[in-house]
Amino acid sequence: MPSTYEPIQTTTLSSAIDNVTFSSIPNTYTDLVIVANSKNVTSNANYLGFRYNSDSGSNYGYVYLLGSGTSPAVSGVGTGTTFGRYGNGSTANFEVSFLNIFNYANTNVFKTSISQSNAVANYAISYTSTWRSTSAITSVQLFTDAGNWAIGSVFTLYGIKAA
Amino acid sequence: MPLLTTQSARGFGFDKYELLSSNSYESIQTITVGSTSQASISFTSIPSTYTHLQVRGILRSTTATGTAFMNFNGDTANNYTTHYIFGDGTIGVGAINPHSGMYSALANNAASTFAVCVINILDYKNTNKNKVMLSLSGGESNTNSGGTYDEILSGVWESTSAINRIDLIPAAGNFAQYSSLALYGIKG
Numbered sequence: 001m002p003s004t005y006e007p008i009q010t011t012t013l014s015s016a017i018d019n020v021t022f023s024s025i026p027n028t029y030t031d032l033v034i035v036a037n038s039k040n041v042t043s044n045a046n047y048l049g050f051r052y053n054s055d056s057g058s059n060y061g062y063v064y065l066l067g068s069g070t071s072p073a074v075s076g077v078g079t080g081t082t083f084g085r086y087g088n089g090s091t092a093n094f095e096v097s098f099l100n101i102f103n104y105a106n107t108n109v110f111k112t113s114i115s116q117s118n119a120v121a122n123y124a125i126s127y128t129s130t131w132r133s134t135s136a137i138t139s140v141q142l143f144t145d146a147g148n149w150a151i152g153s154v155f156t157l158y159g160i161k162a163a
Numbered sequence: 164m165p166l167l168t169t170q171s172a173r174g175f176g177f178d179k180y181e182l183l184s185s186n187s188y189e190s191i192q193t194i195t196v197g198s199t200s201q202a203s204i205s206f207t208s209i210p211s212t213y214t215h216l217q218v219r220g221i222l223r224s225t226t227a228t229g230t231a232f233m234n235f236n237g238d239t240a241n242n243y244t245t246h247y248i249f250g251d252g253t254i255g256v257g258a259i260n261p262h263s264g265m266y267s268a269l270a271n272n273a274a275s276t277f278a279v280c281v282i283n284i285l286d287y288k289n290t291n292k293n294k295v296m297l298s299l300s301g302g303e304s305n306t307n308s309g310g311t312y313d314e315i316l317s318g319v320w321e322s323t324s325a326i327n328r329i330d331l332i333p334a335a336g337n338f339a340q341y342s343s344l345a346l347y348g349i350k351g
Contacts, residue, residue: 004188004189004190004347030193030345031219061303061304061311062303063250063251063252063301063303063311063312064250064313065248065249065250065254065313065314065315066250072254073250074250074254075249075250075251075253075254075313076250077251077252077311079305079306080305100219100279100281102219102220102221103221103277103343106341106343108275108340109221109275109276109277109341110275110276110277112221112276112277112278112279112301112302112303113279114279114280114299114300126250126299126301126313126315127301127313128301128302128303128311128312129303130276130302130303130305132275132276132305160188160219160347161190163190163191163192163193163345
């Protein structure tokens with residue numbers, strides 16, 4: 001059987017910037033995965049945001065589940081927002097975030113993603129986000145809600161091809 | 164599958180992301196629901212040539228939001244246990260023990276909106292272990308009720324049998340059109 005989990009593009013920051021865009025994403029896969037190993041230089045950053053196909057309309061929503069070492073865990077929702085969410089805004093360490101985007105080229109369904117991330121020494125968090133559009137995703141812009149990402153932050157896009 | 168080095172998984176060595184093997188993650192089968200809804204999605208005759216299995220995809224129910232049950236090898240006796248935590252704006256936790264299937268993946272019901280899942284089933288053919296799975300699942304339907312969840316589920320099948328079949332069954336109704344699950348094999 002063919003191997004099916006393939007790296008498409010990697011961006012490693014050589015200067016501190018606040019966004020990264022994967023464009024011209026081929027439609028030859030079933031799912032996409034974005035792995036981020038990022039650190040923010042600003043202490044008031046809270047999350048990584050994303051937009052598909054440059055859509056900045058109120059077409060996104062999210063729900064999250066967060067554990068910080070205190071009880072109970074925390075959950076929140078945001079609806080009618082202008083971007084999806086994943087990841088954190090850690091400044092202490094390079095954190096790890098995995099974003100799974102499902103059926104990104106399927107024009108019959110809204111696009112939903114799920115992510116898991118850590119903010120080292122702070123919390124672990126899981127997000128589900130939906131983009132209320134049936135358009136095929138051709139680009140993903142990632143951005144931080146405040147400040148810049150530090151030099152050395154790495155963002156990799158993978159494609160998963162189903163049989 | 165792009166398994167990460169231990170170093171990078173810990174958040175160190177940010178330049179160390181790498182593929183351990185580009186040939187270790189393979190697509191086995193994909194099932195997509197057509198215009199006629201389905202009471203279940205079944206992967207049968209699963210080969211024994213992998214170390215782990217992963218099921219991932221999108222699910223929608225024809226009637227109501229709920230978490231689909233998963234069975235192995237056609238076993239519908241009370242041999243399964245699930246523990247879960249979810250967030251829908253508030254926190255919920257629970258256990259299903261024992262039960263005829265394990266909670267595995269959300270299927271929501273909002274129009275055009277499909278819940279998603281990544282289900283990892285470990286050491287599926289090892290006849291010395293009961294079988295365990297970890298699932299990450301969620302759905303978001305532009306409301307804080309009725310289809311907006313983010314959940315983590317862990318389950319065990321109290322059997323040492325090698326897994327050769329997986330069935331997913333919606334908690335309510337049928338799986339709606341365009342629901343789609345793909346089964347992957349991960350080599351060790």
